[in-house]
Amino acid sequence: MGSATSGRIGRFATATRQAAAFVFTIFMFVFLLVPGGASAQTYQFNTIQVEGNQRIESATIQTYAGIAAGQPVDVAQLNDAYQRILASGLFETVVIEPRGGTLYIEVEEYPTINRISIEGNKRLKDEDLLNVVSSQPRRVYSPATVEADAQLLAQAYNIAGRSAASVTPKIIKRSDNRVDVVFEIAEGGVSEIERLSFVGNRAFSDRRLRRVLETKQAGYLRRFIRADSFVQDRLEVDKQLLTDFYQSRGFVDFQVLSVTSEVSRERDGYFVTFNIREGQSFKIGEVTVVSDLPEVDAAAFVGANKLRTGQTYSPTRVDNSVRRLENKALQDGLNFIRVDPRITRNDRDLTLDIELALVRGPRIFVERIDIEGNTTTLDRVIRRQFKTVEGDPFNPREIRESAERIRALGFFEEAEVNTREGTASDRVIVDVDVVEQPTGSLTLGASYGIDSGLGLTLGFSESNFLGRGQFFSLQVGSGSDNVSSAFRFSEPALLGRDLALGLSAFYKETNYDNAFYDTLSLGISPDITFPISENGRLSLRYQWSREDLSNVSADSSAILKAEEGSLDRSAIGYTYSYDSRRAGLNPNAGVVLRFRQDIAGFGGDARYLRTEALAGAETKILSEEVTVRAIFEGGMINMQKGTSRATDRFFLNRMRGFSTNGLGPRDLNAANEDALGGNMFALARFEADFPLGLPEEYGITGGLFMDVGSVWSLDNVAGGPQTGCTVADCTVDDSLNLRAVIGFALFWDTPIGPLRFNFTHALKKEVYDKDRSFDLTISTTF
Incomplete structure (x- = not known):
């Protein structure tokens, strides 16, 4: 670029156009003032001469001018011709000059773009930035387009969190009327959010509200956390998130009055302040169902209403009841x-009376559903998210819910659902416009456990397999003492219904962590899952598996030695699950119930009934700063033939404060003191999670917990009675001996996953138990 002529795009071109326009205007002004010129209102040219054009045909320029030889024209028409030629965007300068019977049109063409290059960029790649600009090589150069491209590039950097970035377009003139376009970029530093604060909040602290926002404050982990970058457009999303948060908690008058962003003194960060007005939290008052239609009995719809007096008002609760009543109308x-929904406000007692009125809607039908933008996903995957089909009555609420279901699939980067008038006034057309996004992932991971050591995992998953909306995954893992693989395929809408068909297969070979024997298991299991209530689902399955217990140490228990060998299992089972969090009606609380049974004996070598149950509940207290949780679990195996094996029994490794296989029945007379597991277990876990006062962007919180539980009962106890014996007078104690543990936890939400550090102390244990005061695990709830 050294000897080449370069300069600010458009500066010279603009000056030249202005000069040409000025000359043309002066010429016309003088022409009208000369003697005889004032009376000449029209001109007629025998010929039109075009000069200066190299690439553009003269006939094309004459077409832009719109003046034909022999056609009478006046000064205004000549000016219009000048404007039309200039507006074509092909010419840098245009001069129109009448000379007797000839009209001369002199043009200077814009050069063509030889190449486009980007300099100074490090954070964003050339290919990504070139996809943003509209200017292209071998096309006519346009200063306006290049200026617009510079703005688009600056906006791309703004989205990446570098609002201080500047883009300067320059040109380099080449031979044959060509130019190189160069965008010089000064990236600047990341514009971080130094502080997020709120004004006007009383019910919730700044710390709680920051967790609602998509924008985060900068912290020590700013190199890994990119959400702390300042992006102006993200603030609009944050305003809506705050509004949804407050309205779901009864604050019907909530408003975001303003959002201010101030630049720090060093100009490398922002201080963002949300000025809000909370208002008061309202509860639901009297709820009634009425009918404005004589043929509709309101009493028949009362049972479908789930709004209750005293509940915190939430638009979601109201929408849920409205949907229930409208669905009942369709069923009838x-x-x-x-x-x-007609709402009456009672400011004195802060309640909202809700009257659900059954009214006659407009007689409008769905003419058709048009889907565009799906290059991979089949139309039927999107169509099955609609409960409405062509010819059905049009229900705006159902269309909105269908749009939410489409977005919830996770297949699309954007999904817009709009309606427009059809071929008649009583017809509507539903337009679905989607932009697809990648739905497959290839993962390579590592894990570490105090007992299991280092492990590596390679996995592939696809949530929209072949564009059919099917799920497919394959995972292979290897650790210091185990090898495993798993396969899963699922069709979520069998026969076009809310019926999920799945197929799973697994293989695992391990030395059972701290045990002195090896196991090998493989199996296959088809299953089918369907809803039986709004929040309840039932899953039916069949499983065939082969399990082998081998290489039992010579110093191990005689019970384990007797269980060596392989056997086949053939079992059918079901799982009922209930999760109130599916409806999302209460953002502060949730209840989860699971009940599972497997019956083995339909072929194979084993016959038993295995039962497991879980009940969990959580809620937020103290202005939603603290989450309290209680989880109760239990299970038992009833053998119908023979005795249970170690691969069947429970080991209660979910109880914190103990090593793997560290509690429960144990053969103390064996040199290895093997853990044997039990046919029954019960466990209660109580937790409280709370902030530690650290910045939210660090992702570090604390918790207190207490676990109480036990695992007990064996079919065969060598050396003593089955129950009620002690360590002193029998080999194995399989009695119901409760254990209790208290502890403190640190939760760290890291880029590689949520980690949990447990520091524990056993309040009650048996002398043969193996406890542990520290553990590192992946954080889970229920």
Whole structure:
């Protein structure tokens, strides 16, 4: 670029155009003032001469001018011709000059773009930035387009958190009327959020509200956390998130009055302040169901309403009841029935009376559903998210819910659902416009456990397999003492219904962590899952597996030696699950129930009934700063033939404060003191999670917990009675001996996953138990 002529894009071109326009205007002004010129209102040219053009045909320029030889024209028409030629964007200068019977049009063409290059960029790649610009090589150079491209590049850096970035477009003139376009970029530093604060909040602390926002404060982990970058557009999303947060908690008058962003003194960060007005939190008052239609009995719809007096008001609760009532109307064959929620405000007691009125909706039908933008995903995957089909009565609420279901698939970067008038006034067309995104992932991971050591995992998953909305995954893992692989395939909408068909297969070979024997298991299991209530689902399955217990140490228990060998299992089972979090009606609380049974004996070598149950609940207290949780679990195996094996029994490794296989029945007379597991277990876990006062972007919180539980009962106890014996007078104690542990936990939400550090102390244990005061695990709830 050294000897080449370069300069600010458009500066010379603009000056030249202005000069040409000025000359043309002066010429016309003088022409009209000369003697005889004032009376000449029209001109007629025998010929039109075009000069200066190299690439553009003269006939094309004459077409832009719109003046034909022999056509009478006036001064205004000549000016219009000048403007049309200039507006074509092909010419840097245009001069129109009448000379007797000839009209001369002199043009100077814009050069063509030889190449486009980007300099100074390090954070963003050339290919990504070139996809943003509209200017292209071998096309006509346009100063306006290049200036617009510079703005688009600056916006791309702004989205990446570098609002201080500047883009300067320059040109380098080449031979044959060509130019190189160069975008010189000064990236600047990342514009971070130094502080997020709120004004006007009383019900919730700044710390709690920061967790709602998508924008985060900068911290020590700013090199890994990119959400602390300042992006102006993200603030609009944050405003809506705050509004949804407050309204779901009854604050119907909540407003975001303003959002201010101030630049720090060093100009490398922002201080963002949300000025809000909370208002008061309202509860639901009197709830009634009425009908404005004589043929509709309101009493028949009362049972479908789930709004209750005293509940915290939430738009989601109201929408849920409206949907229930409208669905009942459809089930009863009542079309075009709409539910209009009429709300009466009671400021004195801070309640909202809600009247659900059954009214007649407009007689509008769905003409068709048009889907665009899906290059991989099949139309039927999107269509099955609609409960409405062509010809059905049009229900705006159902269309909105269908749009949410489409977005929830996770297949699309953008999904817009709009309606427009159809071929008649009583017809609508539903337009679905989607932008697809990658749905497959290839993962290479590492894990570490105090007992299991280092492990490596390689996995592939695809949530939209072949564009059919099916799920497929394959995972292979290897550790210091185990090798495993798993396969899973799922069809979420069998026969176009809310019916999920799945197939799983597994293989695992291990030395059972701290045990003195090896196991090998493999199996296959088809299953089918379907809803039986709004929050309840039932899963039915069949499983065939082969399990082998081998290489039992000579110093191990005689019980384990007797269980050596392989056997086949053939079992059917079911799982019922209930999760109130699915509806999302209460953002502060949730209840989860699971009940599972497997019956073995339909072929194979084993016959038993295995039962497991879990009940968990959590809620937020103290202005939602603290989450308290209680989880109760239990299980038992009833053998119908023979005795249970170590691969069948429970070991209660979910109880914190103990080593793997560290509690429960144990053969103390064996040199290895092997853990044997038990046919029954019970466990209660109580937890409280709370902030530690550290910045939220660090992702570090604390918790207190207490676990109480036991595992007991064996079919065969060598050396003593089955129950009620002690260590002193029998080999194995399989009695119900409760253990209790208290502890403190540190939760760290890291880029590689949520980690949990447990520091524990056993309050009650048996002398043969193996406890542990520290553990590092992946954080889970229930």
